[in-house]
Amino acid sequence: MPLLVPPAPAPALLSVLAALSSPTAVLEARTPALRTAEGPLAAEHPLPVHVFEPAAVPGALPQARLTGWRFHIRAGARVAAAGETVVTPDGWVFSRFSEGPFLVSIERALLQAEALPATYQPHLLSVPGLYMLALWLHCDARAEAATAQPDPDDLLVPLAPAPPGIASHRVHRLTELAPALSVRLAPPPLMGSPA
Structure with a gap:
């Protein structure tokens, strides 16, 4: 089924287009592929990026914050x-250009998602404490991207490279993977005082 990609805020797109039209921003970017690209550059496939926030109560769903x-x-x-x-108090501003393995992995995960039998709204879900990025497939395909929150019927596709013990490009139910992520992010238990 096709993915229903939410529209990006116009100021977010305009900030990226302004950076692309700036020779300084492109030439100073730490992205060799972008600096050596020939022909016109186009910004496409916008995806909202959220940060994973573990559930405050065991058994509850995690939260997601649009960043x-x-x-x-x-090219x-x-x-x-x-x-x-990124969003700031003054609105959307350009942050950076990047490249690396997540680019190919995102494209692969989007193709996987398009082959699923249901329609989803794609988001990126960042788990900074695990250095992990996942394609979050929200079951409410018409949700407002800025306020979307995890749902028991959502799916997660960890992108490569994934943390040890988590298979990249395997489709997981959010309710299966989120508790494991929350456990990994929990602070270690306090040790007793030395004897």
């Missing part, structure tokens, strides 16, 4: 980089 939008930067037939924006 930005990520756009694929296409001809290939994706050369990602352009990222």
